Structures are given as C-alpha cells and as structure tokens.
Amino acid sequence: MSPVPFADRPLGSTLVLFDVDETLTPTRQPAGTEILAVLKALREKAVIGFVGGSDLPKITEQLAVHGQNMYDNFDYCFAENGLVAYKWGEALEAQAFIRFLGEEKYKKLVKFLLHYLADVEVPVRRGTFVEFRTGMINVSPVGGNATPKERLNFEAYDKVHKVRETLIEALKNEFPDWGLTYSIGGPASFDIYPVGWDKTFALRHVEKENFVDIHFFGDRTYPGGNDFQLFHHPRTIGHTVTSPEDTIGQLKALFDL
Ligand SMILES: [Mg+2]
Incomplete structure (x- = not known):
C-alpha cells in the first residue's frame, strides 16, 4: 500500500x-x-x-x-x-563510523576497551562487550547478550560504582583529540560515535x-x-x-x- x-x-x-x-x-x-x-x-x-x-x-x-x-x-x-x-x-x-575513524585508530580504541573491560568489576559477564555498528560502537561492561533483568541489575550497580562514567573519563583522557563523543543510552551500555553523529x-x-x-x-x-x-x-x-x-x-x- x-x-x-x-x-x-x-x-x-x-x-x-x-x-x-x-x-x-x-x-x-x-x-x-x-x-x-x-x-x-x-x-x-x-x-x-x-x-x-x-x-x-x-x-x-x-x-x-x-x-x-x-x-x-x-x-x-x-x-x-x-x-x-x-x-x-x-x-x-x-554513513560509516569505520570510514570516519580509520582502521588503525579503530583497532587502538577496541584494544583499549577490551583491556579495560577485562579488569573492571561487574556483577555478571555475558557476551558481546564491544559491538561494531555502522555509525557507532556500543560498549557494554556486562555484554550486549545480557538479559533485560541482568541489564537492569547492572544499571542499579552502575549508579553506585560508576563503571560507565569512569570508563568514559578514561577514554576521554586516552583519545582526547579524536573527535569522539560518548553517550549512555540504555541501562547497561554506552555508545561511541563522532561528535555531531x-x-x-x-x-x-x-x-x-x-x-x-x-x-x-x-x-x-x-x-x-x-x-x-x-x-x-x-x-x-x-x-x-x-x-x-x-x-x-x-x-x-x-x-x-
Ligand atoms: Mg530511550
């Protein structure tokens, strides 16, 4: 129709x-x-x-x-x-995030994230900690495969322990001039994308x-x-x-x- x-x-x-x-x-x-x-x-x-x-x-x-x-x-x-x-x-x-950032910078970013996430304390760990999307990457300390309940549990935990906020600060310090911005959109993850995207x-x-x-x-x-x-x-x-x-x-x- x-x-x-x-x-x-x-x-x-x-x-x-x-x-x-x-x-x-x-x-x-x-x-x-x-x-x-x-x-x-x-x-x-x-x-x-x-x-x-x-x-x-x-x-x-x-x-x-x-x-x-x-x-x-x-x-x-x-x-x-x-x-x-x-x-x-x-x-x-x-538009594509990878074209904006380039392969070398992207690799550095993912390496930094995986090292950081390996050491951070969280209530549970599931799968897909860094998800590659067309226009952004999505980072979840518990993993994108967590159930809705596990995500909400993490959100409550994160209010106290500031896992995401602390990681975002670390990213800003590590890559200060890459033109990236960070946004918390769901209960258990955050997005990274170019400023203005x-x-x-x-x-x-x-x-x-x-x-x-x-x-x-x-x-x-x-x-x-x-x-x-x-x-x-x-x-x-x-x-x-x-x-x-x-x-x-x-x-x-x-x-x-
Ligand atoms: Mg919403």
Whole structure:
C-alpha cells in the first residue's frame, strides 16, 4: 500500500519523531498493540518516524510485531541515530563510523576497551562487550547478550560504582583529540560515535522537506542521555516521556487522537 503523500495529510507539514526504547517500547522489547494503534491514527494526520540508537535489526524486532510491517507504519525509519535511514522503505544515504575513524585508530580504541573491560568489576559477564555498528560502537561492561533483568541489575550497580562514567573519563583522557563523543543510552551500555553523529544527525535527512514543526519524544532527554541533543535542538519541539504509556497519553492529548 503506497503511503498518503505528506501534503494530503491534515498536518502534513508536521513531523513527529520518536525515540524507541522506553518511548515506544520497553527497553529492547516489542511494542504493544495500543501504541501501534495510536501511531497509526497519528500518521493519518501527520508525518511520523523513529530515531533509535540501536541497529536496524534490533529495532525491527521491536517494531515489526503483531503482524505489522515497520516500513508501512513509519514514514521515516532512523536506526543508529539516523546513520542508517529509510524513507517509505527506501534506504537513504548511510554513513560509516569505520570510514570516519580509520582502521588503525579503530583497532587502538577496541584494544583499549577490551583491556579495560577485562579488569573492571561487574556483577555478571555475558557476551558481546564491544559491538561494531555502522555509525557507532556500543560498549557494554556486562555484554550486549545480557538479559533485560541482568541489564537492569547492572544499571542499579552502575549508579553506585560508576563503571560507565569512569570508563568514559578514561577514554576521554586516552583519545582526547579524536573527535569522539560518548553517550549512555540504555541501562547497561554506552555508545561511541563522532561528535555531531548523535540523534540530530537524523535531521539532515528531512531538511529538504521543510517541515514547519518537528516534534521529538524521548525518555533520556537529560544531559548525557542519548535524546538530549535532539530534544534541545532549535529545530525540534521536545517532549520528555517516562514510558510508552506516557507517550500514548501525551500523543492523545497533543494531537487529539
Ligand atoms: Mg530511550
């Protein structure tokens, strides 16, 4: 089914963007049927998209659920902060972290991380401590394969022991002039990517559409959170949410759904 052109929608000059984890879905979990229904109703009025930090396969597991096709439900799909981008199911130009950094620097960075992580105390260790993605690398002291419960346990542990904060400081000292930035987006990991390749990167893909209003809903909108930059960007109207249920309530109120 081909999408309704933006100009034919009542709020066709309004773009509404969403973070994924804890905004549309519980962290790394599938979306519920209610939020999908609300998004469908919203899309009949306005233009919608998500801007997730995860890679596209993970987000697909979360949003292509209940028999839904993700590309039919969102006008824009932005994975890895918009480094991987789709409009109406068609890929837009992608960017790569490895091209930015180069193989030699990348190797130094991963060596440093693996040495550091080998020595740090954490409650459990699972697999995939450094995950290589298109636009960033994702670092998890417990490992990306940890279960949701193990991740939440680590988050509580990390509040006390500051494992991630301390490691990020060490990285800043070790590689002060590499143009990298560090962002804590989930309970048990953080992302490393070039300065400016945060979620505001997604805006580059919609510039020429000249939307009048761009709304952005996210949960980690505080300094250091992965929604912070897009939430505060002059181009967006930011909304902080606490859960998918909160997103549903705010959308219904704001867009009269
Ligand atoms: Mg989130």
